[in-house]
Amino acid sequence: MRLLKNQRGFTLIEMLIVMLIITVLIAIAIPNVTKQSSAVDEKGCKAFVQMVQGQVESYRMDLKVIPTLPQLVSAGYLKTGETDCPNGDVISIAVDGVVTSVKP
Numbered sequence: 001m002r003l004l005k006n007q008r009g010f011t012l013i014e015m016l017i018v019m020l021i022i023t024v025l026i027a028i029a030i031p032n033v034t035k036q037s038s039a040v041d042e043k044g045c046k047a048f049v050q051m052v053q054g055q056v057e058s059y060r061m062d063l064k065v066i067p068t069l070p071q072l073v074s075a076g077y078l079k080t081g082e083t084d085c086p087n088g089d090v091i092s093i094a095v096d097g098v099v100t101s102v103k104p
Contacts, residue, residue, distance in 0.1 A: 038087075045085035045101050052078065052091055053099040066097040 010018075055077040059067045069091065072078045083091055089101040 041085075041087035045087050045089050048082075048085050049091065049099050049101050052093075056093060056097050056099055060097060066093070066095070068093060 052072075055072055056067060059065075059072060059075065059077055067075070067077075069078070069083050073080055073083065085091065085101050088104065090104050091099060091101055093099050
């Protein structure tokens with residue numbers, strides 16, 4: 001069997017440096033991803049509040065009364081289970097028909 005003398009490969013030091021660089025990049029990226037996730041949930045909640053506000057206005061035009069959330073669900077204006085924001089905030093409808101979200 002013939003020995004190959006000029007085999008090139010990575011040394012242990014080179015592999016450790018590559019692993020260190022990858023670890024630093026991951027440590028930088030993870031906080032940014034979690035921050036963006038919460039921002040997406042907040043924007044989703046704002047959009048959901050606007051959608052529910054539109055359904056309240058539609059219900060008010062159809063039946064001439066300001067609805068509650070259960071009335072919107074039972075009348076088919078909202079699907080069952082669509083009464084909370086994606087980030088967990090609770091949706092409420094005021095007496096004057098204004099929809100807001102409140103942290104539980």
